[in-house]
Amino acid sequence: MNFLPSGICFYLSVAACWLTSRVDSSWWYMGTLGSQVMCDNVPGLVNKQRQLCRQHPRVMQAVGAGVKDWISECQHQFRSHRWNCNTAERDHTVFGKLLLRGSREAAFVYAISSAGMVHTLTRACSQGELDTCSCDPGKKGSSRDAKGSFDWGGCSDHVDHAIKFTQAFVDAKERKERDARALMNLHNNRAGRKAVKRFMTLECKCHGVSGSCSVRTCWLAMGDFRQTGDYLRKRYNSAVQVVMNRYGTGFTSAYRKFKKPAKNDLVYFEDSPDYCIWDHESGSVGTGGRVCNRTSRGADSCEVMCCGRGYDTSRVSRTSKCECKFHWCCAVHCRDCHEEVDIHTCKAQS
Ligand SMILES: *[C@@H]1O[C@H](CO)[C@@H](O)[C@H](O)[C@H]1NC(C)=O
DSSP states (O other), rough: OOSOTHHHHHHSHHHHHHHHOOOOGGGGGGGGGGGGOOOSSSSSSSHHHHHHHHOOOOHHHHHHHHHHHHHHHHHHHHTTTOOOOOOTTTTTSSSSSGGGGGGHHHHHHHHHHHHHHHHHHHHHHHHTOOTTTTSSSSOOEEEEEETEEEESSOOOOOOOHHHHHHHHHHHHHHHHHHHHHHHHHHHHHHHHHHHHHHHHEEEEEESSGGGGSSSSEEEEEEHHHHHHHHHHHHHHTTTEEEEEOOOSSSSEESTTTOOOOTTTEEESSOOOOOOOEEETTTTTSSSSTTTEBBSSTTTTBHHHHHHOOEEEEEEEEEEEEEEEEETTTTTEEEEEEEEEEEEEEOOOOO
């Protein structure tokens, strides 16, 4: 199914059409369906995805429930930027038209959504919520490290299983398209999946005579998703703009010819819009009404955030807990303090 107005390619150049004439409605939409994920009411799934969806209803429920987590991580990472990972209400594309462009932001969303799915499934797996997987069976037995030998005994998070499923499910769509944008998405999906794996750490419990730790039981545990979010945000900052190679089989850096981007780089084709104003065509919602910081010099400063349009200031009174005292034992008593603060919000375009 194609949700773009079919005439759009006549208005755009052929090259732009080649990059944008695809549906960006995807499994992301499952997040808005709550526990009602029914494989046939998610628009934009390809056959292979529908098939996996029908075969693994519990997995799909977990995936749907996890969508809000990676979206909120995305919004956290971009909270003080013009583009703030905003979602479009009641829109099956979730992010509106914005990601139809092969921009740096699209690269980030594809990466963090794949990472999010891996994280969600790994967690669900370890918590025994899925019947198709459990703790990583490969992490049993003993190993050695600098501190001596230890047993693999705990329940290691089974990240490889989640990576495999995520790859099969998410990439199925791109494997059907096989155009430049599909290659971009595949690359970023992979970078996202792998990012989660970087933050697996060995957690151990000591046994042995009076906690001497001569015997340890260890397991691999996944880090907080914030770590993956922070990491991908850095990859976003250093994302590589690419062009297709002349065989159409892969890409090279747009500015350093013949240099291939690394596997963990995020890659993108097109420059981003400035996200300053509401623009139906690009899907930008603009920064009108966004809160800005008058004393900051960064992306959240009123100059940058409001794109020179200026801002409105309103004084609001806030109540917060203050002068908290600890009373033995165990209560904390606070006073309610009122303070007046100025809130600056960007003017909308006139
Ligand atoms: C505004 O920016 C300044 C300077 O970066 C910072 O110290 C301050 O905490 C920010 N204020 C808010 C409300 O974020």
